Amino acid sequence: MSANGGTKAIVAALLANIGIAVTKFIAWILTGSSSMLAESIHSVADSGNQGLLLLGGKRAKRAATAQHPFGYGRERYVYAFIVSIVLFSVGGLFALYEAYHKWSHKEGITDWQWVPVTVLVVAIVMESFSFWTAIKESNHVRGKASWVQFVRRAKAPELPVVLLEDLGALVGLVLALFGVGMTLITGNGRWDAAGTAMIGILLVTIAIVLAIETKSLLLGEGAEPQDVAAIERAINEGSEVERVIHMKTLYLGPEELLVAAKIAVEPCETAEELARNINTVEARIRTAIPIARVIYLEPDIYQAQAAARGGSAAASATPSTGGAGTTDEAARTHGG
Template identity: 40%
Template structure:
C-alpha cells in the first residue's frame, strides 16, 4: 500500500483521537467515572501512537546509507512494535489498575448524562476514523480472507490503526454499558468492572500487534505468490540449468531483497552468464517492482548441496530452511 494512503489513515485517526481525548478527560473530571477515565487514557495513548507511526513512516523513507546499506525500511516495523508496547504498558495496565482501585472503593458517578453525551460523540468520531481505516484495508484486501491478509500484510500501519480503532469502539461500548448499568442499578462497582474490561481489550490488541510486528521486524519473506513467481521466472530463463535456492526478505512494505543461487549451463561463457543475470533481474523487477535488490550466485547444484551439508553439520541455521529447495532436496 502506498505511503500516502497509510498517512491519510493515520492522520484521520490522529485528528479523531485528539478530539475524543480532550472531551473524555473533561467528562471524566466532571463525573468521576473510572470507565470514562480509562477511555480518556486510551484515547491519549492512541493519539501518541499515531504520532509514533508517522515518525516511523518518515524515518523508514530515508535513503540507504553506508551504515544502513539496505535502507531504513525496518524502522517502520520497530515503531509499530513500540506502539504495541505503549498500548499494553500505558493503556491496558493503567486502565486495569484504575478499574481495580474503583472496584475496591466504588463511588457513584456524578452527572452520568454527561458521560452519555460524550460517549455518543466519541462513537461518532471513532466510527469515522474506523471507516477510513477499514476502507483502506479493504482496498488492500481485494476480497481475500480478512485475517489471512493481516497475517500476510507487510504494511503494519493500516491494520495497526484499524485494530486500534476497533479496540476503541469496543471500549466505548463497554464504557457506555458500564456507566448505564452503574447508574440504573445504583452499582458504582460496575464502573470499575468496565474499566478492567477496557484494559483487557487493550491488552489483547497490544498482544496481537506485538506478535505481528515482531514477525516483520525479525525478517519475513515475501508472500508465497511472489516467491513462486520469482522462482518461475528464474527457472524459465534460458541458460539456467536449475534453481538451487531462492530467498526473499522484506526490508519495508515495498522493498524486497531477493537472493538466488542458480546452476548455469556449463556451456555458457562468463559473458553469457552476465547477460543472463542482467535479463533475469530485469524480468523480476518488471514483474515485481518491490524487488529493489537482487543478488544472484552462480553455483552448481553439487557445490550448493555440499555447502548446505557442511553448514548443517556445523550446526548452522542458514542452510536448514530454504524457501525454494533445490532439485532433489527433501
C-alpha cells in the same frame, strides 16, 4: 500496501482520537467516572501511537548509509512494536489499575449524569469514521484475504495497527457506555469499575496480538508463497537458467524485498555473456515482483549425472527458509 493509504488512515485516526480525548477528559472532570478516565488515557495513548507510526514512516524513507547499507525500511516495524508496548502499558495496565481503584471506592455518578453518555455516543460516531477509513484503505490492498489473514500477513504494519486500535477503541467505548449506563441506573459505582476492567483486558489483548505480529516482522519474514512462485517462474522462463538450485527472500521493509538465489546456468563463452544473462533474469524478476529491489544471483553449474551418481562433484543445495524456493540435490563444479 500503498504508503499513502496507510498515512491517510493514520491521520484520520489521529484527528479522531485527539478530539475524543479532549471530550472524554472533560467528561471525567465533570463526573469522576473511572470508565471515562480509562477511555481518556486510551485515546491519549492512541494519539501518541499514531504519531509514532507517522514518525516511523518518515524515518524509514532515509537513504541507505555505509552503516545501514540496506536502508531504514524496517524502522516502520520498530515503531509499530513500540505502539504495542504503549497500548499495553499506558492503555491496558492503567485501565486495570483504575478499575481496581474504583472497585474499592464504589461511588456512583451523581453530577452531570448526562455528560458521559453524550460524550461516549459522540465518541462512537467519531471513532466509527476513523474505523471506516481504515477499512476502506485496507480493502484496497488486502485482496481476497480474510481480515485475520490480512492482519497476520501484511508486511506494512500501519493499516493492521490502526485497524486493531480502532476496533479496540469502538469495543472499549461500548464497554464504557455499558459501565456508565449501569452505574447511572443502579447508583453502584462498581459497574463503572467493571466496564473499566473490561476495557483494560481488551487493550492488553490487542497489544499482545500487535506485539506478536510485529515481532515476526522485526525478526525478518520472507515473501509469500505466491510471490516466491512468481520469482521462480521469472527466473526459469528464459533460456539463460536451467533451474533454481536454492533461493531465499527477506523483507528489508514493507515495500522492499531482497532476493538471493543460486541458479544453474549453461556454460558461457565469456564473462560478459554471463553478466548479460544475469541482468536479463534480474529484469524479469523485477517485472514480476516490483518490490524485489535488491537481487543477488549466484551462477553455478548443475550436473545432474554426477548428482545421480552421488560422486564427489555432487552437493546438496541449502534448504531455503523464509520464502524459500526449490531445493534440489545438486552437483556443482565448485562449492558455496
